[in-house]
Amino acid sequence: MSDKKIYKVLVVGVGKRGKHHVIAFQNNPRFVVAGIADVNPEQLAKAASELGVSRSSVDVLGLAKEIRPDVFCFCTPPSDRLNLILAGIASGAKLLAYEKPMALSMNEAMEIRTAAQRAGVKTVVSHQHRYGQHYVKVKEIIDSRALGRIHTIHAHAGGWFLHLFTHLIDYMRWYNGNSPAEWVMAQAAGRGKLADNHPSPDYIGGFIQFANGVRGIIECGGGAPDVPEVDYWWRKNRICVYGTEGFAEVLTGGGWRAVTSKQIGVSSGPGCMNYDLDMAPYVEDMARWLDDGKCVHPSDGESAYHGFEITMAMLRSVVERGQIRLPLAAGEPEIAALRRVLPEKAVLLSSEVHSKEYPGGITMTPQMLETVGT
Ligand SMILES: NC(=O)c1ccc[n+]([C@@H]2O[C@H](COP(=O)([O-])OP(=O)(O)OC[C@H]3O[C@@H](n4cnc5c(N)ncnc54)[C@H](O)[C@@H]3O)[C@@H](O)[C@H]2O)c1
Numbered sequence: 001m002s003d004k005k006i007y008k009v010l011v012v013g014v015g016k017r018g019k020h021h022v023i024a025f026q027n028n029p030r031f032v033v034a035g036i037a038d039v040n041p042e043q044l045a046k047a048a049s050e051l052g053v054s055r056s057s058v059d060v061l062g063l064a065k066e067i068r069p070d071v072f073c074f075c076t077p078p079s080d081r082l083n084l085i086l087a088g089i090a091s092g093a094k095l096l097a098y099e100k101p102m103a104l105s106m107n108e109a110m111e112i113r114t115a116a117q118r119a120g121v122k123t124v125v126s127h128q129h130r131y132g133q134h135y136v137k138v139k140e141i142i143d144s145r146a147l148g149r150i151h152t153i154h155a156h157a158g159g160w161f162l163h164l165f166t167h168l169i170d171y172m173r174w175y176n177g178n179s180p181a182e183w184v185m186a187q188a189a190g191r192g193k194l195a196d197n198h199p200s201p202d203y204i205g206g207f208i209q210f211a212n213g214v215r216g217i218i219e220c221g222g223g224a225p226d227v228p229e230v231d232y233w234w235r236k237n238r239i240c241v242y243g244t245e246g247f248a249e250v251l252t253g254g255g256w257r258a259v260t261s262k263q264i265g266v267s268s269g270p271g272c273m274n275y276d277l278d279m280a281p282y283v284e285d286m287a288r289w290l291d292d293g294k295c296v297h298p299s300d301g302e303s304a305y306h307g308f309e310i311t312m313a314m315l316r317s318v319v320e321r322g323q324i325r326l327p328l329a330a331g332e333p334e335i336a337a338l339r340r341v342l343p344e345k346a347v348l349l350s351s352e353v354h355s356k357e358y359p360g361g362i363t364m365t366p367q368m369l370e371t372v373g374t
Helices: 016-026 041-051 060-067 078-090 106-119 133-143 161-175 275-291 301-320 334-341
Strands: 007-012 031-037 071-074 095-098 122-125 150-157 181-189 203-210 215-221 237-243 246-251 256-260 266-269
Touching (some): 007 016, 007 060, 007 275, 016 031, 031 060, 133 161, 181 301
Parallel strands (some): 095 122
Antiparallel strands (some): 150 237, 237 246
């Protein structure tokens, strides 16, 4: 029997993602789920019975103080990140694991980072797609240098900004060796998703100048290209890395593909985003980091912070216009500023496949091309 420490976990917010986390921790012998908490008593009772967890409460802080978890994990909607970070710190946990996006504004992200650093706790943000075999394969191709000098990375998703942008940027930064961003510039359209609990423009597209000279191009929402090779709408995401000797791309729901001049030729392989497969190594890496402080988790809070900074810089560019230099200082909360400036004009959709999720959006028809746009 292993003499390795078993880490106690409290999972807060047991909806879709909270349950994924509970199951992943339960399936890993290095963790024991000591309790679950949720502000919704019906949801809590249902999850406790489904997951076989005996200790549960609607009083998050009370349960956290009783359990004194090693890992304080929360999977709640994005509206309350800072308070839950502070609750996790107060519980005495060594590691706080939480869902993306890390905050709803740059000011909040800064407060989260400072609070965690002061308390000396580790933080992990759930950008777990990177564990997919197809994501890993593209990283291997990049590292093999088969693409030559990499100059451009283009990432896009039909899903809206605060759902998917931080995923895309996390993997773009990973594929680009985590080179820092120097500036970004962006534009946005459509107010429909500002009312969502992941408040977003309906479409945003922008550029990133990375310090190593690589150009990032990133788009999220109804104006982003379709990925017809993928059926499931939320997985119609693509990250393509271009170099002087070819390109390699990952499709979240459709494997990987590479075309290079020499080493690989034309090649492709399988892979599809899969919570069950991705969550196992994601939590295993938490045990590794808790065991050994040098084994920093690939989705650590510091990396999420840099991705979030690019995310919020995009919104600042929409509001202030022009290029935004990084790093960012505190400023006007970005979503509120966006609400102030975004015009009441419908988003123009790139494809009919986006019309269900953007019901106010306009799908272009051949007849429209003959009339003057407004
Ligand atoms: N990493 C991924 O691949 C991925 C996928 C989907 C969703 N997410 C993210 O996960 C988060 C949660 O999404 P979900 O789909 O699980 O939502 P959900 O609505 O299914 O579950 C959220 C749960 O949190 C509870 N809750 C809300 N506020 C709370 C609070 N202050 N304290 C305790 N419980 C609280 C709710 O009652 C609910 O049960 C979001 O931030 C979302 O962006 C991540």
